[in-house]
Structure formats: structure tokens, C-alpha cells
Amino acid sequence: MxxxxxxxxxxxxxxxxxxxxxxxxxxxxxxxxxxxxxxxxxxxxxxxxxxxxxxxxxxxxxxxxxxxxxxxxxxxxxxxxxxxxxxxxxxxxxxxxxxxxxxxxxxxxxxxxxxxxxxxxxxxxxxxxxxxxxxxxxxxRFYRTFSDNTNFDACRKASRATRIIFSGNFERSLYNNKVLKDNFGWTISRVDILDHVKSAYKDDPRILYAPTQKHFYDLLRQAESRNKFIIAEVKTDPEDWLKILSSGDFYLCLPGMGMPWSHNAFEAMAVGTIPIIQYNHLFNPALVHEENCLAYHDFDSFNTALELALNMKPEEVERMKANVIAYYDAYISTxxxxxxxxxxxxxxxxxxxxxxxxxxxxx
CATH class of the missing domain: 3.40.30 (Glutaredoxin)
Structure with missing residues (x-):
């Protein structure tokens, strides 16, 4: 003592x-x-x-x-x-x-x-x-130098390996906590979303799970992943992150630990990846469903958003991608x-x- x-x-x-x-x-x-x-x-x-x-x-x-x-x-x-x-x-x-x-x-x-x-x-x-x-x-980490958060052209022009992507931490004690519910009771935590997908889309061949980083990277290299939804319950190496985000047409922007906002939504938009998001109304100005995001507010509308993304025609994806980049450059960019x-x-x-x-x- x-x-x-x-x-x-x-x-x-x-x-x-x-x-x-x-x-x-x-x-x-x-x-x-x-x-x-x-x-x-x-x-x-x-x-x-x-x-x-x-x-x-x-x-x-x-x-x-x-x-x-x-x-x-x-x-x-x-x-x-x-x-x-x-x-x-x-x-x-x-x-x-x-x-x-x-x-x-x-x-x-x-x-x-x-x-x-x-x-x-x-x-x-x-x-x-x-x-x-x-x-x-x-x-x-993207603010160490000016070029770190202003040079997204290569990622925006990158070919997309899959339709929807999510990679990140799903640790239950962190991402299904009381603070989030107390302050933002309407928010569906990322753990609840993962549980819902595993239940509602059980055995759906369009949903691919990556339990390890290697498995995740392998899926992104496979041609059969092109129109799928890849969920990786792992963090990626920081130097790979923007490349990972630009691998999907859409990114599932799940909330942070104690509030809806999470850096991942803004990083996804920076590289031209369309957000699937619950807190679109917290942007200023608000993101608009089917214009520069796919918005949901409950599990039913979440299902609808996923189906819209998985079945969207390429020309519609390109239209929304252009809108996302225009929004980011006009309202969020450094x-x-x-x-x-x-x-x-x-x-x-x-x-x-x-x-x-x-x-x-x-x-």
C-alpha cells in the first residue's frame, strides 16, 4: 500500500x-x-x-x-x-x-x-x-497535415469491390451502452444492428461475414463479392482505411459509443462512398434519403435501405455518389x-x- x-x-x-x-x-x-x-x-x-x-x-x-x-x-x-x-x-x-x-x-x-x-x-x-x-x-490522424484530409481523388475514382461494406469494432460493452440510449434514445446501436442482420438475414447469400482481417481483405479481392454486403467485425490497419472505405458503393454508418456521430460516416463521404445512416437529420444541412444517403429510422426502414442498396442500378449509384462528393466538398471539407x-x-x-x-x- x-x-x-x-x-x-x-x-x-x-x-x-x-x-x-x-x-x-x-x-x-x-x-x-x-x-x-x-x-x-x-x-x-x-x-x-x-x-x-x-x-x-x-x-x-x-x-x-x-x-x-x-x-x-x-x-x-x-x-x-x-x-x-x-x-x-x-x-x-x-x-x-x-x-x-x-x-x-x-x-x-x-x-x-x-x-x-x-x-x-x-x-x-x-x-x-x-x-x-x-x-x-x-x-x-487525418489532420496531421493539410494533404491528409484534402487529397481524396484517387479513392473517389477507385473501382468498387463490393456493394455495401462495414468494418469496425462491435464490442458489446463499448457499443451497446447506457450512455447512448440515455442521450439519444432513438438511436439503434451498432451491436443491435449486427444482431438484427444476423437474425433477419440468416443464411442470406448476399451477406458475407469476415471474422478476421485477412478474411476481410480476401473477400475484397474476390470477384463474387461485387454485389454483396460485407460485414467485418474487425478493425483494419489505419493506413488501409480510406482504401477500404472506397471499396464499397455504400458504407453502413453505425453510431459511435456514446453518441450517433462517428468519424466513419464523414470519412466514407470524403471518398465518395454513399452512407446508409440513421442520423442523417443531424447533418447541417440534413442528408436527404435517396439523394445523398439511404436513411433509416427503425429496423423495417433499415431493411428497406439495405434492399435499395443491394438492388440499385449502376447509374443510380453513380448519381448518388456524385451527390455525396458534392455535399462533402460544399459543407464538410477542410x-x-x-x-x-x-x-x-x-x-x-x-x-x-x-x-x-x-x-x-x-x-
Whole structure:
């Protein structure tokens, strides 16, 4: 017991030293040109939320700002991979900031200064406010460089190996949990969808299951998989992910662990793969059934969506694919987010509220 206490104290001291080693007490000298003074506060920086702070900082960097980000000691208590991504960037890390909590100050030549304010709440879904609703994103690994999340041409033009695809984690304890049902009672979890498919489509030759990664990759190479629905209850190697997504005409976009949004839907759309999705109404603007998605709201409409996808004529698939790419480029892409930030910076507006309806902290 005594030994564990000593180890715990030692660990905390080491992390405190790490905090001081990585950060400056304050910004002593302003960077030349445009810079963003970032103070996301503890909520957006810590634990799994670190993925969003990294992406937001990179968006500012891609928009032409040098990034100065305020960290706090808690940032180092649990260093998930997304925090390592943030630390690896050439940001200036400080312990103090002039930016208010949950905001970014955009500085320019002379005394030019603009402010971005961030609001995180599920209430923003129903209680629409006058704000820029930031779209959900690809996985953080696609934001290490600008080209990582803007160069999708090869995947969009790739020949498709199968009709519908899903690959991902189906672990019941993670993806059939109480949090999802409590916050979004209408959502059908990915585990429930898998159970339904195995029951309703038992022995259906159009449904292929891949229990291992090798089996999954083999199925994608087989000509007889062309008009099938492949379900892989496995994760793929990250470097293969976009290629995997672009192997299907459609991707079954199942919800995340605690909320409907999942990176997989946005990554699928980036490469021109049509989403089969329950939460199409949570997009801004909403995705439209049979225009840029196949939408379902219960098990019966899910069955209908699957049949539509499996029996759709090639020309209809191409029409929907073109619509998906057009939607992504117009509303989700990094280039559009950059344009919005830069337009605000060049405008006469002094503040811009950015709404994140997929993150929840009471206002």
C-alpha cells in the first residue's frame, strides 16, 4: 500500500514537471503575422476530448495562423494519442492566456483582434442558434497535415469491390451502452444492428461475414463479392482505411459509443462512398434519403435501405455518389471550414460563435 502511494505521488510529480517542460509561463513575444491564441479550457483538452482540440488547432494552422495554445497540468494526467499529436505540432504551448475560457483570439498586424467562442451542447441540435455549426470531422490522424484530409481523388475514382461494406469494432460493452440510449434514445446501436442482420438475414447469400482481417481483405479481392454486403467485425490497419472505405458503393454508418456521430460516416463521404445512416437529420444541412444517403429510422426502414442498396442500378449509384462528393466538398471539407474562418477574419465582425452540437457540456 505504501509503495503504491509513493508510486502515485512520483507519477504526479513527473507529470507536473512534464507540464512545465512543455509550456512557457506566458507569451513573451508575439509571433510575426497572424496568430491564434487558443484557450479551450479543460473540457475540450482533456481525456478523449483531446481529439477535437487537436483538430481545431490544426484548422487554425491550415487557415494561416500560428497557434499559441494554453495547456493546464491536467492535460498530462492521461496522455491519449490525440494529445501526443498536439504536442508534436509546432505550436507555442503556454500556461497563461489572454483568451477567455472556451475561446480563440485571432491576432493580426497592428492591433487587429477577432474572437471565436465555442459552445458545446446537445441542446444545439434542437435549439438552433445564430452560430457557425462546425461539421463533425474525420479521425484526428487525418489532420496531421493539410494533404491528409484534402487529397481524396484517387479513392473517389477507385473501382468498387463490393456493394455495401462495414468494418469496425462491435464490442458489446463499448457499443451497446447506457450512455447512448440515455442521450439519444432513438438511436439503434451498432451491436443491435449486427444482431438484427444476423437474425433477419440468416443464411442470406448476399451477406458475407469476415471474422478476421485477412478474411476481410480476401473477400475484397474476390470477384463474387461485387454485389454483396460485407460485414467485418474487425478493425483494419489505419493506413488501409480510406482504401477500404472506397471499396464499397455504400458504407453502413453505425453510431459511435456514446453518441450517433462517428468519424466513419464523414470519412466514407470524403471518398465518395454513399452512407446508409440513421442520423442523417443531424447533418447541417440534413442528408436527404435517396439523394445523398439511404436513411433509416427503425429496423423495417433499415431493411428497406439495405434492399435499395443491394438492388440499385449502376447509374443510380453513380448519381448518388456524385451527390455525396458534392455535399462533402460544399459543407464538410477542410477547405470549406478554412474559408469560413478566413471570411470571418476578413470581415467587420468582431466575434463568431462556433457551435459543436456533437459535444456536450451544459451551457
Amino acid at each position: 505504501f509503495q503504491k502511494t509513493i508510486e502515485s505521488i512520483t507519477g504526479k510529480v513527473k507529470k507536473r514537471f512534464k507540464y512545465y517542460a512543455h509550456t512557457k509561463r506566458k507569451l513573451r513575444r508575439k509571433p510575426e503575422g497572424q496568430f491564434a491564441e487558443v484557450n479551450f479550457g479543460a473540457f475540450l483538452l482533456n481525456r478523449d476530448m483531446g481529439r477535437y482540440s487537436f483538430i481545431l488547432c490544426q484548422m487554425l494552422k491550415f487557415s494561416g495562423f500560428k497557434v499559441v495554445v494554453k495547456l493546464d497540468p491536467r492535460f498530462f494526467l492521461n496522455e491519449v494519442p490525440y494529445k501526443q499529436m498536439l504536442l508534436a505540432q509546432d505550436y507555442t504551448k503556454v500556461r497563461g492566456s489572454n483568451a477567455p475560457n472556451r475561446s480563440v483570439l485571432l491576432h493580426g498586424p497592428g492591433e487587429k483582434r477577432k474572437q471565436l467562442n465555442f459552445i458545446c451542447s446537445y441542446k444545439l441540435i434542437d435549439e438552433q442558434i445564430d452560430a457557425y455549426y462546425l461539421p463533425y470531422t474525420l479521425h484526428p 477547405k470549406q471550414i478554412i474559408k469560413r474562418i478566413q471570411r470571418f477574419y476578413a470581415s467587420d465582425e468582431e466575434t463568431l460563435t462556433i457551435a459543436l452540437p456533437y459535444l456536450n457540456e451544459e451551457i
